[in-house]
Amino acid sequence: MIEVKNMDKKYGTNKVLDNVSLKIERGKVTSFIGPNGAGKSTLLSIISRLMDKDSGQVFIDGKELEDWDTKELAKKISILKQFNHINIRLTVRDLVSFGRFPYCNGKLTEEDWQQVDEAIDYMKLKDIEYKYLDQLSGGQKQRAYIAMIIAQDTDYILLDEPLNNLDMKHSVEIMKTLRRLAEEKGKTVLIVIHDINFASCYSDHIVVLCKGKVVEKGGADDILREDLLEKVYELDFCIKDINNNKICLYY
Numbered sequence: 001m002i003e004v005k006n007m008d009k010k011y012g013t014n015k016v017l018d019n020v021s022l023k024i025e026r027g028k029v030t031s032f033i034g035p036n037g038a039g040k041s042t043l044l045s046i047i048s049r050l051m052d053k054d055s056g057q058v059f060i061d062g063k064e065l066e067d068w069d070t071k072e073l074a075k076k077i078s079i080l081k082q083f084n085h086i087n088i089r090l091t092v093r094d095l096v097s098f099g100r101f102p103y104c105n106g107k108l109t110e111e112d113w114q115q116v117d118e119a120i121d122y123m124k125l126k127d128i129e130y131k132y133l134d135q136l137s138g139g140q141k142q143r144a145y146i147a148m149i150i151a152q153d154t155d156y157i158l159l160d161e162p163l164n165n166l167d168m169k170h171s172v173e174i175m176k177t178l179r180r181l182a183e184e185k186g187k188t189v190l191i192v193i194h195d196i197n198f199a200s201c202y203s204d205h206i207v208v209l210c211k212g213k214v215v216e217k218g219g220a221d222d223i224l225r226e227d228l229l230e231k232v233y234e235l236d237f238c239i240k241d242i243n244n245n246k247i248c249l250y251y
Contacts, residue, residue: 001026002047002156002188007056009042009212016042018212020056024205026155029182029189031199033223034209035233040192041082041160043209047190048079048158060156074102078149079158082192092136092144093129096120099151119151123177139170146177157181158190163198171195175202200224200246208232220246 002024009017016039024030032040045051047058049065058065060076068076078099096119100112108116120129123143133141142162149157159178163171179202181187193199199206200220208215208223210232216223223229224246229237238249 001059001061002190003057003059004043004047005057005059007043007046007058008054009039009046009051010054016212017046017053020209020212020214022207022214022217024156024188024190026188027182027186028204029178029191029202030205030207031191031193031203032207032209033193033196033199034215037211038209039212040209044079044158044160044190044192045081048077049073050079050081071102074152074154076154077156077158078152078154080145080149080160080162082160082164090133091130092125092133092147093120095133095144096125096129096147096151099148099153102152115151115153119147122150123147137170138165139167139173142166142170142174143177146174150181154187156188156190160192161194162191163193163195171198178202196224196229197245197247200248224248 004020004022007017007020008015020043032043034040042051046053060068093116096116097108099119100108100115104112120126123146125143125147128136128140133144136144162174166174175198178189178191182189203220205217205219206223207217208228215232216228224239226237226239229248235250240247240249
């Protein structure tokens with residue numbers, strides 16, 4: 001379990017996280033939603049120790065984040081940021097192999113390559129594994145990055161807007177894959193996501209942030225309420241039940 005206690009973070013005089021406390025259940029998909037500037041990506045970066053907090057605590061499986069050895073933490077938590085800039089020309093297979101670095105420091109063993117092959121197969125990339133990243137579509141490239149995270153084989157997978165710039169088909173494929181990671185492999189998946197309907201249909205838990213505070217947390221039935229979403233987004237909402245899913249309409 002991940003537990004955040006009384007988290008604060010400022011950028012200059014701007015308080016982006018304000019006394020945030022929450023618990024992330026293991027083996028589930030948890031989505032963070034909220035307007036721009038709510039603190040979602042900052043929270044994810046602090047949990048993964050990519051960014052320092054000003055105050056508060058983060059516990060990973062009962063151990064304070066600051067007490068984790070960097071190499072051991074990389075075997076426990078993986079994160080895929082919103083923007084991935086790699087300046088060297090890599091094939092899909094090369095990229096996925098980077099996920100094994102916490103285990104082998106670049107000297108991949110037969111076991112490491114087996115993990116790479118399994119991740120490539122899991123993301124259905126076998127037919128393009130020797131293609132270069134700059135030859136791929138946006139959806140293919142995102143699947144390759146997620147395969148790298150799968151190869152890292154961490155208990156906790158953090159993704160910052162994984163659907164950014166993807167069309168509907170590829171967005172659905174990615175969300176179905178994340179669901180499978182939780183259900184088939186027992187992974188704990190944390191997602192920063194803007195599409196509320198994807199959060200509703202594919203998440204076990206949803207956390208709503210606004211102006212650096214946790215406004216509400218719970219399942220889709222708890223979160224997809226017109227009064228709550230209209231207050232958070234300052235927009236008119238209409239919530240419908242479609243195929244046992246809560247779907248919101250907004251214009």
